[in-house]
Amino acid sequence: MNSLVRALEHHQLVSAFERVTDNCFTGYAFDPASPERRLIIDILLDGVSIALVRAERFDRRLLDLGSIDGCHAFLFQADANLLVGQRLLHACIANTGTPVGRPVDLLRASVSKRTRTHRTGSVSWNAGLRLFGTVRARGGLAPDIRVRDGSRVVAQTRPRRWPVTRSAGLDADECPFSLHLPDSYADGLVHRLRVEDGSGLELEGSPLSILAFANGLKRLLPVGPASADDLRAEWFDQLCPTSLPFDRYPDWIAHVDAGPSDTTGSVRVVLIGTDGLDETQADLECQTLRRWSAAWIDAVGGAFAPEDMDEAVTGDLGEEDIVVFVRTGTSLTTDALAGLADALRTSPDSVAAYGDVEVERDGSAHPVFFGAFDYERQLEQGYATALFAVRIDAIREALARRPTSLERLFLALLEGPAGTGDRIVHRPGVIAHVAGWQPADTERLCAATRDHLAARGIAAEVRPSTGGIFPAVHVRRAADAGLVSIVIPTRDRVDLLETCIASIRARTQPGQYEIVVIDNDSSDPSTHRLFETLARDGVRIVACPGSFNYALLNNVGVAAAQGERVLLLNNDVEIRSDSWLTELASRLERDVGAVGAVLRWPNGIVQHGGVVLGPGFSAADAFNDCSGEDPGHGDLLRVAHEASAATAACLLVRRSDYLALGGFDADTFPVLFNDVDFCLRLRARGLRVIVTPHLDILHHESASRGRDDAPSRRGRYRRELTALRNRWGEVLAADPAYSPFLNLDPYPFSALAAAPRPAMPRRRLLPGVLRA
Incomplete structure (x- = not known):
């Protein structure tokens, strides 16, 4: 077996x-x-x-x-x-x-004298510093509840609320309780706590992994006497504890501190272009890092002569060990130079650093918060070249490739020891206000990406695309030939399965794929008639009976697959664009573990644009509040980009990688979070997860099995969520692909974090996880 x-x-x-x-x-x-x-x-x-x-x-x-x-x-x-x-x-x-x-x-066995955990009670945590649960009374008295952090008792209470009737689902001797943890646990770190009764017996649901943050809006208000503002802020934090709307950005940014930066050391600043030169030079005079030298080179349409760049970087060089590249017309914050230099100096093996930016939108400044370095996004958007810093040794190697634009210079860094970006560091926080992009920027990015891929020996087509606030290109590498096995789990719902398979056949070249349908106890005669028809047409039907276990169904399908690449696909998916499979396959580079897709509901609203870790101390689909035309935060719905995870509703993987990891964890995550856990295990091995928008796929989400938040399924949901938190708590607390300045509400990328999370310089590797 x-x-x-x-x-x-x-x-x-x-x-x-x-x-x-x-x-x-x-x-x-x-x-x-x-x-x-x-x-x-x-x-x-x-x-x-x-x-x-x-x-x-x-x-x-x-x-x-x-x-x-x-x-x-x-x-x-x-x-x-x-x-x-x-x-x-x-x-x-x-x-x-x-x-x-x-x-x-039954005639002889006496009742056990030991009170069991199930006779004690249960506890749960949803958010914040509050725990809820029930405990059973003994002799008419409710026992104390204690919370332990290791051996130390950090909180305790005695239930005082008794159920009046059993209508709430409680037995007559069950008493509900709630308790608050100390404020010190609202520190943005993951804590694992055990909850027990007065006899030291642990409650069901313990141990708990919790993640809480200090009050958001209240923390941003000026210190002073209590006022109505305090009450309004407390009420706001209770209703929406982690976010502020983007239109509050001017007020918000005035109270946000990205953290101290080292203002010692010296850097070389290279200014490129002519428009806005005086304004950018004036910003340099106001920098907190006082020791800098500057050089200027002319650029026509953003392009410069390689020899001019050589002279600007190395000519009359003193003790400067870092070079900062700035396009003229860029407005710098006072700590821009110090922040970039500090990010490099606190990461000794890094070669380059970049930060977040503001752009002009509707006459006002709008922030664009980036994640840790994203190679795929850099290829298609050039996002990190707005303002970046490079170590002098690394820039000398890049200049040897004779770049004629900042886009090409930055990508040249990735043709050496930096690979695809493990040694690029992101310094969270806005460091510059950048001007809008021009058509020439797209042409320049196209040429830079094409030349870079050629330098890496990668055959690819690069053509202009449509951006929003940044330029955009579409990269399609030459996909490896070979069979792709499309694995589709199903149970009845013949209408969904028939539509799914018909759309695949209509939009995909014959011979490029095989279809493997995993049947989970379908009983509808019309489904079996369809199976017979499909089997005659070459579709393989594999039986996997038993209770619904989505992870196991996919494992059985991959085990039966014959292709070297496997596409996990839901039966409620409909393909609506040609070359969709080629698009997915072209992203599965050597260091990529999985490729997902931007999916939309039938009404055109985005259903999935990657998975963000953290909302609700869990995981959430990105951009599922955006229309089909919305470019997404920082144009992420216009370009391929990295994510920490992607949904298995449409996920391309190598069969060898899938088997090496043991597939989906069908025991711990039979229904929920199995794809998130799998992607995180891939990333722990140093493999990237890519999401591409360059296709058109509809997803009738959960149309066949129903919603996961139905009352009958809440117990399973809580158990699998607890397992996710216990296994990946530190990663959920600090998603490398998601900015600590963005909200952790159910709709990621939709608001500002009212109280930003820790904003240390970060790399693309998972926090606290070593590569396998």
Whole structure:
């Protein structure tokens, strides 16, 4: 059997089964060889199956037995009348007969004296510094609740609110509670806390990974006596605690500090162009970094002579070890030079640094906040060349390639030791106001990108595209020949599947692909008739029965695929552009692990433009509040760009990479976040994730399986979200591809962060994660 569809190794099972009350039984079961799996337990009464339960509850004992999160326990509560006259109750792994613990003799077994976790209560965290939960009373009294950070108790409370009726879903002895954590935990760092009752028994849902920030708007107000402004700010923080609208930017920027910069050292400033030369020179005189020298070179349409650039950089050079390149007409903030130089000096192995900018929009300044260096975006937008700094040694190597524009000079840095950008550092924070782009900028970017790819030995077509506030080009590399396996999981909904496959065939060259449909217990006769028709036409139908497990369905599909590249595709997707598969395949470079697509709903609104980490201490689709014509923040919907993750509704990967990582984690993330987790594991290996807008694909999201926030699915959602937070908490707290100055509301890129998160210079590698 393929390693992606592992069978349980029965001899390694760790399990127990015991009686808790007259009609309540509990136990646990997990396989140490794959401790993240959640097993299905079959409960049998005198040999007859009476119930199935999933072993996914928390039991503190399991942490000492090798469980990663302690969530392998189960609970079974029987109808008391069902047990009358019966002798033996036992548990086993469903469909295997492997026993779980020892059978319970109903005539002899006494009730366990130990109070179990499930008899204690539960706790959850949604946002901020507040925890919610329930605890069971003992002898009519509710026990204390304690929160531990390691061995230290950091908060405690005693529930004082009792349910009046059971209408809220609480048992008669359950008491709800809430408590606030100390303000010191609102520090923008991930904290893992354990919550227990007065007896030291951990509540279900513990341990918790939390991420909280200090009050947003209140922190921006001037210090002074309490006023109505304080009340309004507190109310605003409660309703919208992490954001301010972009039209508040002038007020917001006046109170935002990107952090101190080292003003020592000396830099060489090279000014390019003639328009606005006097204004830019005046800004240099106001810099906090006082030791600088400047040189100026003429440029026609942004192009310069290589020998002029050589002289400007190296002529009469003193102790300057950093060169800053500025287009004339650019307005500099007072700490622009210091900020760029500091970013390089605090990252000793970096070769270049850039910062954020303002642009003119509708007569006012509008900020554009970048992420960590994005090679794909640089190729198609040249975004980092507005204002950047380079170490003198690296610039000498780049000048040897005889660049005639800043775009070409910057890309020349990436033809040496910097590769595709691991040694480029981003300094968050606005450092310049830049002028609008001209048609000549697009032509110059086209030529620079074409020459750079040729220098790297990459065959590609580069043609002008349509930007918004920046120039834009469309890069299409020559895609490798070879079969692409399109894997489509499905269960009934013949209308969706038929539309999906028909759109693929209408828009894709024959022989370029194969289609593998993974059938998850379809029962509609019309679906099976379609399967028969598809099979005659060469589509392979692979059965994968059982409860819906999206991750497992994809794993089974990839295991059956014959192509070296695999496209994971939802059955509710409709292809509407030619060359769509070529576009995706052209992005799968050697250092790229996955390629996703900008997807739109049928009404034209963007559904997915990449995944942003952080909103709600979780992950959210980017730009799903934008119309189809909206260029997105910084024109990201007009150019291919990197993201920390992308949806598997349309995701191209190498089969070898997929198998090397063990595929999707079907045990921990059977339905949600499996694609996010997979992309982050790719990125931990140093591979990039690319999202491209250069195609037209509709996504009828969750049309076949329904919404994940339905009441019946909230328990699963909470469990998988908790697993995501526990595994990737530090990364969720600091997405390299997303600016700390942007909001963490459910709609990323739509607002300013009312209280910016830590804004240290950063690189494209995941924070706190080493390459495998």
